[in-house]
Amino acid sequence: xxxxxxxxxxxxxGTFVFGLSGAMLAVRRDLDVFGIAVLSVAAAxxxxxxxxxxxxxxxxxxxxxxxxxxxxxxxxGAAMIAHPRIERFTKPVMVLxxxxxxxxxxxxxxxxxxxxxxxxxxxxLGVLSAVGGGAVRDILVAxxxxxxxxxxxxxxxxxxAAIVVIADLAGxxxxxxxxxxxxxxxxxxxxxxxLNWKAPKAPRRRD
Amino acid sequence: xxxxxxxxxxxxxGTFVFGLSGAMLAVRRDLDVFGIAVLSVAAAxxxxxxxxxxxxxxxxxxxxxxxxxxxxxxxxGAAMIAHPRIERFTKPVMVLxxxxxxxxxxxxxxxxxxxxxxxxxxxxLGVLSAVGGGAVRDILVAxxxxxxxxxxxxxxxxxxAAIVVIADLAGxxxxxxxxxxxxxxxxxxxxxxxLNWKAPKAPRRRD
Amino acid sequence: xxxxxxxxxxxxxGTFVFGLSGAMLAVRRDLDVFGIAVLSVAAAxxxxxxxxxxxxxxxxxxxxxxxxxxxxxxxxGAAMIAHPRIERFTKPVMVLxxxxxxxxxxxxxxxxxxxxxxxxxxxxLGVLSAVGGGAVRDILVAxxxxxxxxxxxxxxxxxxAAIVVIADLAGxxxxxxxxxxxxxxxxxxxxxxxLNWKAPKAPRRRD
Numbered sequence: 001x002x003x004x005x006x007x008x009x010x011x012x013x014g015t016f017v018f019g020l021s022g023a024m025l026a027v028r029r030d031l032d033v034f035g036i037a038v039l040s041v042a043a044a045x046x047x048x049x050x051x052x053x054x055x056x057x058x059x060x061x062x063x064x065x066x067x068x069x070x071x072x073x074x075x076x077g078a079a080m081i082a083h084p085r086i087e088r089f090t091k092p093v094m095v096l097x098x099x100x101x102x103x104x105x106x107x108x109x110x111x112x113x114x115x116x117x118x119x120x121x122x123x124x125l126g127v128l129s130a131v132g133g134g135a136v137r138d139i140l141v142a143x144x145x146x147x148x149x150x151x152x153x154x155x156x157x158x159x160x161a162a163i164v165v166i167a168d169l170a171g172x173x174x175x176x177x178x179x180x181x182x183x184x185x186x187x188x189x190x191x192x193x194x195l196n197w198k199a200p201k202a203p204r205r206r207d
Numbered sequence: 208x209x210x211x212x213x214x215x216x217x218x219x220x221g222t223f224v225f226g227l228s229g230a231m232l233a234v235r236r237d238l239d240v241f242g243i244a245v246l247s248v249a250a251a252x253x254x255x256x257x258x259x260x261x262x263x264x265x266x267x268x269x270x271x272x273x274x275x276x277x278x279x280x281x282x283x284g285a286a287m288i289a290h291p292r293i294e295r296f297t298k299p300v301m302v303l304x305x306x307x308x309x310x311x312x313x314x315x316x317x318x319x320x321x322x323x324x325x326x327x328x329x330x331x332l333g334v335l336s337a338v339g340g341g342a343v344r345d346i347l348v349a350x351x352x353x354x355x356x357x358x359x360x361x362x363x364x365x366x367x368a369a370i371v372v373i374a375d376l377a378g379x380x381x382x383x384x385x386x387x388x389x390x391x392x393x394x395x396x397x398x399x400x401x402l403n404w405k406a407p408k409a410p411r412r413r414d
Numbered sequence: 415x416x417x418x419x420x421x422x423x424x425x426x427x428g429t430f431v432f433g434l435s436g437a438m439l440a441v442r443r444d445l446d447v448f449g450i451a452v453l454s455v456a457a458a459x460x461x462x463x464x465x466x467x468x469x470x471x472x473x474x475x476x477x478x479x480x481x482x483x484x485x486x487x488x489x490x491g492a493a494m495i496a497h498p499r500i501e502r503f504t505k506p507v508m509v510l511x512x513x514x515x516x517x518x519x520x521x522x523x524x525x526x527x528x529x530x531x532x533x534x535x536x537x538x539l540g541v542l543s544a545v546g547g548g549a550v551r552d553i554l555v556a557x558x559x560x561x562x563x564x565x566x567x568x569x570x571x572x573x574x575a576a577i578v579v580i581a582d583l584a585g586x587x588x589x590x591x592x593x594x595x596x597x598x599x600x601x602x603x604x605x606x607x608x609l610n611w612k613a614p615k616a617p618r619r620r621d
Contacts (some may be wrong), residue, residue: 024314026355034361038338040352041331049261054463056472058263063319063328070327080409112477120484121477124455131452135554140342141349144556147452148440154448199446202494239613241568242560245545245561248538265470270526270535277534312509351559362422383539 002171010182011026011107012071014100019044019075020086021097022137027083029141040076041069047132051108051125055115079088095190098156102185105130105160106178119165126161127154151199152192160185217389218314219278221307226251226282227293228304229344231343234290236348247283248276249347258315258332262322302397305363309392311386312337312367326372333368334361337392358406359399367392377385425521428457428486428514433458433489435511436551440490441497441551443555453485454490456554461546465517465522465539469529512570516599519574520592530549540575541568544599565613566606570619574599 021162022043046064052060062068079086083094086093108129112122131154135145147153160181191197229250233243239276252269256348259267269275293300319329338361342352354360367388375386398404436457440450459476466474476482493500500507522543526536545568549559561567574595581591605611 016609027409030408031355032358032408034359034365034406035355036248036409037362053467054261054472054474054477056263056470058261059324059328060261060323062259063324063332067327069331083409084412115473116475117473120479120480121473124483125477138551139346139556140321140355141350142346142556145554148443148445148449148554151446152448154452158448199448202447202450202497203445216522234616236562238562239565241566241572241613242562243616245568260467263470263558266529266535267468267533270468270531272540273532273534276538279527290616331514346553347562349553349556 014077014103015044015071017096017100019072023076023079033050036076041072043133043137044072046136047129051129100187102182104162105157106164106181109161109164113143123161127157130157156185156189221310222278223282224250224303224307225278230283230286243283248279250340250344251279253343254336257339258336304394305393308337309367309389312364313371316368316371320358330368334364336365362393363396422610428490428517429485430457431510431514433486437490437493445599451490455553457547458486460550461543464546465543491513507534512600512603516574519571520578520595521574523578541571544571570603
């Protein structure tokens with residue numbers, strides 16, 4: 001399997017896993033089959049849609065072929081059928097979600113560099129690609145997005161995107177850098193959940 | 208009246224009705240005159256704005272002429288003046304809203320096909336055009352969007368968009384297909400409200 | 415200092431002040447350092463991002479250079495370090511926020527005119543540029559946006575954008591018109607806060 005084919009498959013896997021996060025939330029909120037489909041698609045595709053609309057890359061990858069939509073809808077279907085079983089697999093779902101986060105961060109940063117963005121904007125667009133879908137998903141059910149509530153979620157995406165951009169500045173080969181970035185982002189995310197890491201907050205006045 | 212002129216008028220009518228839904232929500236939430244204007248415009252134009260930004264069709268139709276904005280603001284003005292009277296006409300407002308939903312679904316899917324999108328993405332963009340304005344409207348007042356709460360809302364849009372795309376695949380004339388799609392979507396929506404249809408949910412564990 | 419340099423500096427100042435509004439909200443909501451960074455960037459850049467995506471001006475100004483991101487992140491850092499001190503300066507922060515509102519309204523309307531939009535859409539896009547960042551900021555923490563809750567917030571932006579567009583129709587020089595528009599918008603906003611102005615609401619039935 002060539003690296004490109006691998007990345008395409010991982011990208012579809014990331015889309016499926018993000019779609020699953022939307023579908024599971026929809027089931028928990030007791031939404032019907034169309035609500036499940038809407039949240040699956042929103043969670044899986046919004047990050048990439050925002051990225052491509054910001055870059056002027058139209059039609060966006062998420063709509064240029066049917067495969068991303070099919071992956072998102074397949075996740076919705078899986079949650080419809082097997083919701084209680086998936087709920088029990090919290091650990092594998094969390095690991096896959098971390099992998100999706102890392103993959104979306106590196107592919108977002110890579111695409112931003114390919115469109116000529118400077119390093120800092122490219123990192124930010126990578127983070128936005130990775131956390132945007134989850135943010136839209138949570139906003140749709142009137143919740144504060146996980147990226148704001150959870151420790152070390154944006155940080156993991158930031159690390160993945162930064163590795164891609166720094167490797168690009170250093171003239172390193174893009175594919176291994178993307179792999180390293182996605183792996184590092186996923187590892188940090190998984191470790192932070194397992195070890196319950198906390199990020200620092202602003203010092204506050206005592207009341 | 209030529210079919211194109213008819214579609215333009217129906218499009219403006221759909222914009223007005225969607226604007227009315229935003230304005231009536233703003234009045235119910237006790238917002239002031241600017242809040243009413245903001246919600247009218249957001250409800251009426253967001254769906255088309257998202258559609259056109261995703262397609263790279265800039266400037267978006269909603270901003271390329273003043274007529275859509277005027278229709279949305281006229282809806283805000285009508286709600287300001289005649290709010291209690293409009294509240295009493297729930298049935299005609301619901302029927303017009305269903306017609307707006309159908310019209311936006313078919314014009315969204317049609318525009319996506321014209322921009323070269325594949326069938327499934329074209330259907331999804333049609334649905335997004337139809338339900339996006341209402342979603343932005345509800346998010347702005349921190350509510351879960353109607354498309355997630357109400358039975359058979361996304362389905363009606365899906366049916367309208369699918370009829371347009373399937374007719375296109377079958378090589379049928381676009382104008383009658385759009386008319387049929389908008390009519391079918393509106394009919395399904397109205398029937399579902401009158402007959403209180405429920406869409407299936409995912410099976411859940413008993414607690 | 416040339417007018418263009420002045421406008422660039424004022425634009426960065428507006429970005430910083432809007433970023434500060436996001437960062438202060440994040441600190442009040444007890445978010446961690448990444449949540450503060452996300453809300454700073456969202457509040458400071460979303461309005462311009464939406465404006466540029468709607469105009470097809472890609473990459474958007476907010477991502478075309480690093481300076482806007484740095485200004486937004488600097489605001490996040492300032493809030494992290496000096497949150498209690500900034501809280502005490504409510505009056506200067508409100509004045510700077512009013513200035514940011516005016517600046518974003520006039521630069522948004524100006525850019526819309528430069529891209530060939532008609533007068534009414536140009537005014538609306540100016541308002542959207544000015545209030546969009548705050549709306550995204552508030553939606554991210556599941557609050558009804560300030561533009562809908564606060565009296566005379568959208569009106570101030572509307573006035574600034576309208577002055578730019580009317581001056582353009584009258585063939586007046588753009589730079590003084592932009593200065594006048596930003597000043598008028600900021601003045602109206604500050605006066606409305608100091609004098610506690612109320613905008614009219616729709617007449618309601620008594621219960």
